[in-house]
Amino acid sequence: MSRAAGYGLAGAGTGPLETLGAAKINLHLHVTGRRDDGYHLLDSLVVFADIGDRVVVDPWPLPAGAETVFRLTGRFAADLACTMPADNLAMRAAAALAGRVNRPLPRMIALDKRLPVASGIGGGSADAAAVLRLLSGAWGVPRPVVMDVAGQLGADVAMCVAACPARIAGVGEVVTPLGHPTARLLGGMGLVLANPLMPLSTPAVFKARAASGAVASAPASLPDAGDLPQLLAALADATNDLAPPARVLLPVIADVETALAALPGACFTRMSGSGATCFALFASPDAAKAASVRLAAARPSWWVAAGRVLAVAPEIRETPSASS
Template identity: 45%
Template sequence: MATTKVFAPAKINLTLHVTGQREDGYHLLDSYVVFADVGDRVTVAKAEDTSLTITGPMAEGVPADPGNLCWRAADAFGQPVAITLEKHLPMAAGIGGGSSDAAATLKAMEKLYNQPAPFDPITLGADVPVCMVAHAAHMQGIGDWVLPLYQEPLNAVLVNPRIAVSTPEVFRALPRKDNPPMTPWPEGGGFPAVVRWLSEQRNDLQAPAIALQPVIGTVLSALDALQGCALSRMSGSGATCFALFATAQDAQAGAARLAADHPDWWVTACALK
């Protein structure tokens, strides 16, 4: 095998509780993470020297240099490759695009060279370990503790108002760092139980992100107004927000309405699992 292609799905934090901060500055998190059936695509080929080519509708502004997480992942793996990153997800959007791309690069290289990555993915970033799992998981600590879970697909709409949000700035604006953790995940009850449990949880970064970028509040209000919206929340440090629906038809109708009302926003219906 000389070339391989891996899907890099969008990462969605259904919950994100900030429960502490270590002396070295790293924040402690408690988060229920799922992944969408929309995302980027990473193609990796054996080569004499490492290179990175960016394509796709969201390619503008994505660095194609050794600072890119895909390139850093390849360097850490220790083999030269030619990487093509087909970008479909917005940058700095709170949906783990760069981390998912890095994880996809590592998975592709593991297939190409028939060996596991020779390092801990956490060294590339807090979201990379959970993105290596790439399906529902409970994530804790600084991202180094990941418990894979099974999640029935959730119908959702994702919206990004095409603004970048600085994660460090959002964390700095967080009024307290020792918030309560999540309560236990419900067993049984289907979609109503999931929504009920999620409504009792939080994204502790949502309020400070809205303070920095008020348009996030506008997005959440627009999602709440959609017919069939059961719950809306910001993902990660923003600015992407999601809304959950009981049916795929409701999600698709909601996405179509928002795309028509706000043609300048990035809007997509998807399934989360």
């Protein structure tokens, strides 16, 4: 049974729920300043892909004296094996929301880890956001409460809760979904993600940028509507301010960008977030899939994935079990 993503599902169903912890892609990212507390101010246009981690939650109350079962599987699960379950951001999200609304912790949380760790495309933030979406739907938690909890968990979590094309400001907590014309232009586009499977620390990238003497950027000027070539041209005039320091720390990023730009049909290429994942946009998911097959064959040591840009947040489904 499929459920539309959103809230207000209180009282429905009796079993586990699942959704996608969708990969976040920064189409541009400008560092516009820095707060007194050290957090950087950002301006970014983000979209989300139908590529991500599978997140399953059994939201119903724990039996007395029991603890939440945490299951971690998937290609990149080993990269999180040294983290205690209670410290995983998905588990922290469940605890934070349950504490906020005075609910028992959920019976089970399961992550099928398909996205590389420390790769600039959301990762743990996307998983935490997926848990918040699942629990808030089952428990009937109002969206403002969910977004407030998300903002306390990390700068990227709120935008990952929205999981739709959006303009981002502040330290990441100010999320403004795009108007219909622009969201429609982006939704359904194909994309290829590529990562050389070398983790890159976000604090290290910001530190390298500061050491380079880089100054603050102005917010990007993007059209509210119009055709796709107009939007892509405006994006090309913007930048990812974290790409130059990321390339210094990890020079292979330049090779990833070059390889993506050379793919047939690629119409826009850039590094996402703090790296090292880079992306290429395509006119259709089919074109992206064909290009990804070519890239994966040429670069078998890289992580390569193809999909489409989501126009709305991933749907929520009932599922028989976390292992199905």
